[in-house]
Amino acid sequence: MRTAYSVEMVRAAERELMARLPDGVLMQRAAAGLAAACADVLGRVYGRRVVLLVGSGDNGADALYAGARLARRGAGVTAVLLAPDRTHPEALAALRRAGGRTVPGADAEEPLRRADLVVDGIVGIGGTGGLRPDAAALVDVIGETRAAVVAVDLPSGVEADTGEVHGSAVRADLTVTFGAHKPGLLVDPAREYAGSVRLVDIGLAFPGEAELEALQHADVARLLPVPAAESDKYRRGVVGIAAGSSRYPGAAVLAVAGALRGGAGAVRYVGPAGDAVLARFPETLVSTGTPEQAGRVQAWVVGPGAGDDADAVAAVLGTDVPVLVDADGLRLADRDAVRARRAPTLLTPHAGEAAALLGVAREEVEGARLRAVRELAERYAATVLLKGSTTLVASPGDGPVRVNPTGTGWLATAGSGDVLSGLAGSLLAAGLDALDAGSVGAYLHGLAGRRAADGAPVGAHDVAEAVREAWRDVTD
Template identity: 80%
Template sequence: MRSAHRVETVRTAERTLMARLPEGALMQRAAAGLAAACADVLPRRVYGSRVVLLTGSGDNGGDTLYAGARLARRGAGVTAVLLAPDRTHPDALRALLRAGGTTTTAHSATTPTALARADLVLDGIVGIGGRGGLRPDAAHLADLLADSPATVVAVDLPSGVEPDTGEVRGAAVRADLTVTFGTHKPGLLVDPAREYAGSVRLIDIGLAETLPPTPALESLQHADVAALLPRPTGESDKYRRGVVGVAAGSTRYPGAAVLAVAGALRGGAGAVRYVGAATEAVLARYPETLVSNTGPKKAGRVQAWVAGPGAGDDPTPVAEALASDVPVLLDADGLRLADRDTVRTREAPTLMTPHAGEAAALLGVSREEVEAARLTAVRDLARAYDATVLLKGSTTLIATPDPDTPVRVNPTGTPWLATAGSGDVLSGLAGSLLAAGLPPLDAASTAAYLHGLAGRYAADGAPTGAHDVAEAIPAAWRDITRTVPYHP
């Protein structure tokens, strides 16, 4: 599992570790890892390469200068652009100069030319203490970088992004690679900052031994998801595996019901029970579906409900699902039709799956505010509704009402998933995992992971439809579980 920690936590862990090490040892570890990563991404060998260091004050600048010194000793031509010459890390600067590096300033007439000719630029302007976008001198350098053909490597995180939230409140550096130390920072995993980070490489500097066991964010990997996926045993039948109810679709939107059922059939539950106005369309595509025209209240036994995709304006099915004593997933129209107090006072769990526009409506803010501060929005919504919330989008986040539970960040997906009906497939898939017995946080994050991976398979670099994503879920499931022994 990939973890991310807030700045305050990282600083405390660093202080604890530095107290156990010789002076400067931690910075040298970081610089060594940074230099090695730079050598890997240089378009040609280190010897003879042109490297520019954008160097601010403090430890981040020190890491950058020490890494530059290592590259200079291997034959690179290294120039450090000093943004605060009187506050540059003195020992690191001396190391660079002894290795043959040179210095200049942000306003020097030679700086634009150096950036234009560089093979590699290290962004060491500000580290994890940066807030509120770049100041004018640094913003000018970021603008020059945008026109440079050089590979840009950010040191710890791109300068100008908010490390704890992933917000970008002003000018910021766009990196091709971010080399981060000890642990990921939340901003490296959450958009919009994630887009500024490029690829991310984590360098082990020994910080794991002093970090707390509970991070701020966590991101599941294949092995984590494989351990969560439900698998039948010899004693299983369709009811023991779980029955998921789908209250979705309408005469106007029958496709939403079909796609939600498609996702549910591939999610691990033993059976899917459908109620709604799209019975004919559902049965025509999936005759194995159990159907009812009595509404959720009298539909028969289920272990979870999916309520809302394409449901229209009738609040009754959503209200009946929420009145049940089983987990309920609310999506699309279900989010709009659900009563907040009813959701908050339910004894059974509720999982909400809004996109940014729906989350904005529920929070009473603009869509732009949600997209700019996704981490804040998902936490606020989970707290407001006392529910688990999966916020869909370029970064899919899952949060619980408990502030001490790490927010989950989904690492899979493709922009091709931004297609009509994709969310209906996800809601059915997550609802099926709820019915199979997974807690809401695990069901949501596992479904998002599967859905994102299936989207990659279905698209394979080209446009795809939601039905293709549903069809690709079994391949994604097999990919995740192929290294985990299983004997059905």
């Protein structure tokens, strides 16, 4: 499992380690890893032009020490000093001894335009509130060059703990981060500024909980339900789907498609789209009554394409089994009814739906996704899966938020979320808790989207068909 830690925890771990090491050892470890990464990006170091953007903090010092290593290998290294009177003196001396030169920020444009590589050491992990005007001007120049950009620890201008970006920020091709991932490297909008991320182990230890977790194949494989020899369809779990309407019968079909591939033994459908569901999936157990009359289930999915069927939403929320609420169900669900539930509840909004639930603009949710998903989880006393460019899953309380590392932009297609709802709901019925069902569902859904699209447009039904291959990929 990949983990990310808050700035406070990273600094505490650094202090604890530095107390046991000679002065400067930790910074030299970071600089060695940074220099090696820069050399990999350059391919050939000798004769290449490297520009270091150096602020007053430790990131600037890391850049200077790494620049000294590159200069000793024959690179022409120029350090742009944004705060000359507060530059790390030992690191600056090391660069000059290695043959590097320095220029003030006002003279940065000419070396930047000639650079093969730019190393961003402007602001460290404690930076908040955006870049100052002089640094922002350099970011604009970088964007006009063909130089590769390597960020030190995280791109300057993004906030490490939240993933928020206020104004200009460096867009890196590679971010070299030390000791642990920072939340902003895994969550949009900051994630898109980080490029590829390389973690350099500098010996930090973290006794406390991570801020973020990202499942990987092995984690998902351990959580996936596997039928035993004595299993029957009811022991494997039955998921109920209350979805679709005369206007949106396809939502019901797609939710059932996802549910059939999610590990439960049977799928019950309740709603007005029964004929469409049976035509596509004759194995579905279709009921013409209400959710209360459908028979025993281990979990419910309610809301996809439901229109204004508030009665179905209320009936499902009144049950004592796990419930996933999506799409129209989010609009129709009574918050007090959700909070009063004792069985697990999983809400799966996209940014627009989350904004409506929070009473804010969609842009506010998209700009602060981590804050939004945590607030929704607390407000509704439920687990929340916030869909989007980085899908986040949060439960109430102070535990880690899960961030999904799979997916593709081609998943932004009509009906894709209905498939995810059915898939995650089936995992609920198979016995996973809400956090795991949402996380594993998002992981498989993202993998299936990649497989189905393969770099080309894809439909939601294609994603559902690809879930089986994604499942096999994880368990192989």
